[in-house]
Amino acid sequence: MLKYFFKNIGPGPLVAAAFIGPGTVTLCTLIGIKYGFQLLWAIIISVLAAIVLQGMAVRIGILGRKSIIETLREEIKISWIRSFIFILIFGAIMIGNTAYEAGNISGAALGLETLIGSFSFNISSFNLKLYPILIGFLTALVLWLGKYKILERCLIFLVIIMSLSFLFTAIATGPSIINVFSGLFKFSIPQGSLLSIMGLVGTTIVPYNLFLHTELVREKWSNKEDLQYALKDMLIALGLGGLISISVIITAAGVEASEINNAVDLALGLAPVFGEASKYLLSIGLFAAGITSSITAPLAAAYVVCGCFGWTTDFKSIPFQCSWAFVILFGTLLASTGLKFILIIQFAQIANGILLPIIAAILLWIMNKAAWLGKSKNTLIQNFLGFSIVIISLFLSMRTLGSVLQFF
Numbered sequence: 278m279l280k281y282f283f284k285n286i287g288p289g290p291l292v293a294a295a296f297i298g299p300g301t302v303t304l305c306t307l308i309g310i311k312y313g314f315q316l317l318w319a320i321i322i323s324v325l326a327a328i329v330l331q332g333m334a335v336r337i338g339i340l341g342r343k344s345i346i347e348t349l350r351e352e353i354k355i356s357w358i359r360s361f362i363f364i365l366i367f368g369a370i371m372i373g374n375t376a377y378e379a380g381n382i383s384g385a386a387l388g389l390e391t392l393i394g395s396f397s398f399n400i401s402s403f404n405l406k407l408y409p410i411l412i413g414f415l416t417a418l419v420l421w422l423g424k425y426k427i428l429e430r431c432l433i434f435l436v437i438i439m440s441l442s443f444l445f446t447a448i449a450t451g452p453s454i455i456n457v458f459s460g461l462f463k464f465s466i467p468q469g470s471l472l473s474i475m476g477l478v479g480t481t482i483v484p485y486n487l488f489l490h491t492e493l494v495r496e497k498w499s500n501k502e503d504l505q506y507a508l509k510d511m512l513i514a515l516g517l518g519g520l521i522s523i524s525v526i527i528t529a530a531g532v533e534a535s536e537i538n539n540a541v542d543l544a545l546g547l548a549p550v551f552g553e554a555s556k557y558l559l560s561i562g563l564f565a566a567g568i569t570s571s572i573t574a575p576l577a578a579a580y581v582v583c584g585c586f587g588w589t590t591d592f593k594s595i596p597f598q599c600s601w602a603f604v605i606l607f608g609t610l611l612a613s614t615g616l617k618f619i620l621i622i623q624f625a626q627i628a629n630g631i632l633l634p635i636i637a638a639i640l641l642w643i644m645n646k647a648a649w650l651g652k653s654k655n656t657l658i659q660n661f662l663g664f665s666i667v668i669i670s671l672f673l674s675m676r677t678l679g680s681v682l683q684f685f
Contacts, residue, residue, distance in 0.1 A: 287429050288493035288507070289514025290436045291573055292331065292486050297439065297521050298570030299384025300377075301480040302563060305522050306543050308473050309529025314452075314460030315467050317523055319474045323481035324519035326669065329662045330482060331490050331511055333640045333655075338491035339504045341649050345491050345640075346584035352643055362635065363585050369632040370485045370581040371600070374574040378608025381574055382409045382416075385567025386612065391560040406613045413609030416571045420601050423592035425496045432572060435565045436514075440521055442562030447524035449555045450531030457527065472676065479673045481518070482666070484632050487640070489577040492590065504653070521562075528559065575604035634670040641667060 308316050337348055346366070353359040386408035396407040419431055466474065494507045529543055543559060579600035580590055588596040641663040644655040655663065 287497045287510060288490060289510035290433045290517070291429065291493055292490050292511070293514040293518035294432050294436050294569030295486050295489060295573035295577070296481055296483045297518050297566050298381050299563065299567050300380060301522060302384070302525055302566050304476050304480055305525035306529045308477070309526035310532070312467050312470055312473070313530040314456050314527070315465050316470060316474060316477070317457065317460035317526060318462065318464055319477045320519050320522045321461060323478045324515050326478060326666050327481045327515050328512065329659065329666055330487060330637060330640060331515065332508060333644050333663070334487045334490045335494050335507045335511055336504065336650065336653055337643065338494035339498060339507050340501055340653055342495060344495070344580070344584050345488050346581065348643055349639065352646065365632050365635070366581060367585050370488065371578045374485060374578040375604045375607045378571060378574050378604050379611035381567050381571035382412050382608050382612040383567070385412045385564050385571060388560045388564030388567060392557060392564070409609055409612035412568060412571060413605050416568065416575070417602065417605050419572055420576060421598070425592065428572070432569055435569045436517070439562050439565035439569065440517055442558045442565065443521050443524040443528070446555050446558045446562065447527040450528055452527050452531060475673055475676055478669060482633065482670065484636055485574070485577040485581070487636060488581050489573060492580045571608070575601035578604045631674060634667055634674050637663070637667045637670045
């Protein structure tokens with residue numbers, strides 16, 4: 278029974294690994310420090326929104342046997358609109374993931390530094406950090422092995438480690454169960470918290486996850502009858518991702534400190550109050566969050582690049598390998614040297630900000646139009662939820678664009 282259960286667990290944990298990265302951990306840390314348990318309900322809303330959109334992506338992959346990009350190529354008949362969307366997707370995912378990869382690798386490196394100390398050496402005027410290079414190499418090795426089952430098992434193992442680390446750390450802080458349930462089910466918006474709420478939604482609904490999920494379910498399952506397993510896998514994984522976010526907020530809420538700005542500060546702040554074990558557990562969780570995202574980001578970019586240019590998405594193909602290798606190489610360079618290409622990051626934020634509502638709206642349109650969906654077209658409730666997510670993503674888009682464009 279247990280063996281059969283794990284046989285049908287696969288792409289979901291990879292998707293959870295993608296959205297629980299160092300950025301999400303840092304955001305949840307700051308929310309826990311500032312608002313305590315008051316915004317836990319926002320995690321539930323974010324996960325529900327992700328379930329609706331990822332569910333659409335899963336149905337495209339299983340029922341249509343297509344990627345999202347292939348579906349767009351078939352369904353959008355006006356060439357200039359199709360070209361605009363493809364350019365936007367390429368910019369947001371390929372260039373965006375390249376810029377964000379540095380943060381993923383840096384997050385994993387910070388977790389290692391907290392555990393075993395830092396290592397670096399000087400080359401000319403550069404201080405070169407060793408851990409990002411090591412993590413970049415390990416990430417490339419996992420993808421270079423080129424087998425879906427190996428990738429799946431590695432990431433499932435890391436997601437389990439990450440989940441247990443954050444969950445046990447949260448338990449160690451001894452939170453009030455009553456206060457936790459109050460935060461989960463009592464809707465409240467503390468003064469000044471709206472941007473944090475929008476940030477939680479934005480870190481959970483990740484555009485590249487939609488493309489990645491569609492591709493991975495095609496790798497895992499080949500029959501339309503497997504849709505039920507794919508959806509169960511998605512529900513379990515996204516629920517687990519939500520639990521991790523909740524655990525980080527609970528942990529941060531249990532520490533009384535004003536000088537905590539990220540998960541590393543939180544890990545160091547835990548030790549005097551809850552013992553060294555809590556510090557190590559949180560650091561292991563941060564390492565796992567960083568390395569899982571550093572694997573999934575270049576993988577998603579490779580799928581998107583090959584899809585946009587009509588190349589094969591076979592793991593062993595040269596274009597596929599070159600695509601993910603570029604993302605890892607560039608991310609490792611930035612993380613190990615500390616260089617910051619601000620314009621590239623700002624472009625990525627703008628492209629992703631524009632892409633999210635467009636992709637959400639297109640998915641909603643496809644799920645009501647495509648003939649191959651049959652009885653699996655969106656229901657009235659799914660359409661209502663999908664439309665609500667499009668509106669939310671528009672607000673997220675305006676917030677992202679507003680925060681970036683003020684620098685110009």
